[in-house]
Amino acid sequence: MIVLGVDIGGTFTDFVLFDGNELKVHKVLSTPHNPAEAVFDGIRSLEVSQKQLSIVHGSTVATNTFLERKGAKVALITTSGYEDVIEIGRQARSSLYDLFITRESPLVPEELRWGVQERVAATGEVLSGVKKGDLKKIGIELRKQGITSVAVCFLFSYKNSANEEVVAKELEKMGIHISASCRIMPEYREYERFSTTVVNAYVSPVMSKYLTSLENGLETENIRIMQSNGGSISTGAAKERAVNCILSGPAGGVVGASGIAKLAGLEKIISFDMGGTSTDVSLCNGDVRLTTQTLINEMPIKIPVVDMMTVGAGGGSLAYIDPGGALRVGPQSAGADPGPVCYGKGKEITVTDANLFLGRINAQFFLGGRMILETDMVSRYIGLLAKKLKMTSVRVAEGIIDVANANMASAIKVISVEKGFDVRDYTLVSFGGAGGLHACELAQSLSIKKVLVPKNAGVLSALGMTVADIVKDYSRSILLKVKERGYSEILDLFKPLISKGMKDVLSEGVRKSSVKVENSVDMRYVGQSHELMLPFKKSYIEDFHKLHKKTYGHANTDYGIEVVNIRVRVIGKTRKPSLRKKVKIAPVKAQTVTRKIKCYFRGKWLKTDIYDRNRVRIHSRIKGPAVIVEDTSTTFLPPEYICTVDDYENLIIEEK
16 A cells, blocks of 8 residues: 655645655645645656555645635524524633724624524433424525535533434435534533534535545545544545544644654654745644644634644745835735745745745755746845835845744744743754745744754655544543542543544544554633643542643642543554664765855855755765755755754754
């Protein structure tokens, strides 16, 4: 079986092919109008038999459908009186001092929200069932309105899902896509549960249509879809739970970075994924960290996802002058079309253009020489921007890099310093097509001592997908005070979730001996409104106090403790491509200088060597200033840095 990882980004679609002996990488421009086109084009270029392929695919289809408001026409069926929960939301303001704040409108307009006379008590007792007459009336209205997807969200359905299931099964007979909150997120807090379910209903039909076109266009049936939690699922499961795939691409990158770091003997890392449209950063302490507190476009999505932060600073991020006359970068992006000015179509300067102007990208070696960049056009348009700012072109280009770096440094501080982690203890693992160009300056600004740039850094997210296991997450709200139940009694509550998880994972062809189960709990002190997630072990009470102190700076062993939710993660281990060490050789100074150029850095044009990374042997040493090029990315080494190549061909970069 040949494993292929495919990652669709905003600018490029990346491919990593592993046939058991050799690793091949490839990039093509994304096709936003029809993402499947780029997938088909890339696979054709790789010239491989599709019938032998096992594909793991991360896609921006669900993400873009949600962000661009291009999803299905959705209706919401809920308990009478709770139709406006998704519009009321929480009292917390996203911008506390903005007197003119405009909130995102709900995905379901008011006229498409229907309340039914049903009621489940907080204890789970069914006080009032659903009347079939009400369902018939709603069914007629759904047909009349042309509804293609319905979210069913009843009060306290996490305690007893009977009423929700009655409605879901009845409407499924009509051929409408149904998202029931008891299936998507059976947890308390109605706003978050309603919101997550509605988002799933909104994106699932579009995702389903895309995956069907992908299945029809490929000769292999062995296709898995990357999830936001760092695992993969079948296409059938992804069609039903598309909300699980909203951050699938970035999750693949974090999984890949964590795996590469472990091979290099590193536990504490900050993954830094700078692509064409955005930058994703995540902190790992040996394993990929998860969170259930995700907010996208001001809407909570309460499912387990890789804990990361995204900022609108990528290679294609646009530079512009704000109303106050200041230079800004992003979050708007040139995307794949028209792309940066240097691609030949764009007319607005981007971060990539600034790097090219400063000599850090070589026009002849971009994408392995398959794409020649337009340097004259870049000089012209940077000149126009410089004229408006009354600065020199080179100062504007350097300013664009500085602003982008500042935006990315702020994101790293949010996931590290603001959560009590000292960034100086971590290694920055830089990847994505643009990551290597900014990694050293970013590390220096944060006092990070070491940078690791993997081989084929520009396609690491796709590589991460090839090593992703099949993962299923399940949860249930129990709201129990710890004193009321002991460890073994709470452990018994996990059994139904474990049983369902085992059944679902085994149905995807995984052997029972390859299945691993992880239990966790969401806990809090009595009276608190939010929880901390931690593994469920016999020492869970002591572990909670320790985690609370580390997170918030204090703990109180005299307070009562509640277990709010129980969580089960069932992992089906998959066969993975293995990265082998290269044959050891004596340390050498790298001699593979392709040519010399000039790079602008901190007010000076510096004579700079260009190295072809494919010809740099392991244990080679490279001193900055240097530009190291490969087919999928470029790494810029400032004057005060030195780089060595480890046994896995990673660039290990440190200050001299």
